[in-house]
Amino acid sequence: MATVRVRRVEVPQALRESSGLVAAYNVVVVREASVLGATAVRFKSPVGRVVWRTAQPIHQIAVPKLLKRASRSLSAG
Numbered sequence: 623m624a625t626v627r628v629r630r631v632e633v634p635q636a637l638r639e640s641s642g643l644v645a646a647y648n649v650v651v652v653r654e655a656s657v658l659g660a661t662a663v664r665f666k667s668p669v670g671r672v673v674w675r676t677a678q679p680i681h682q683i684a685v686p687k688l689l690k691r692a693s694r695s696l697s698a699g
Contacts, residue, residue, distance in 0.1 A: 643670035657693045
């Protein structure tokens with residue numbers, strides 16, 4: 623009888639939001655006491671690019687802070 627090794631594989635969680643202007647995908651991977659996030663944005667129209675350029679600085683500040691807070695929460699408990 624063969625021995626089968628099983629290892630724990632972290633499954634990314636994806637969040638998807640869409641409007642008439644953009645589609646955004648946020649993928650979050652939780653691994654032990656760390657959290658990794660990535661965002662992909664698809665523009666559905668030229669106006670969508672303008673909207674994202676307005677939201678992007680807020681996103682780039684808020685998301686890392688939220689991920690750090692989630693990581694600390696995992697470490698604590």
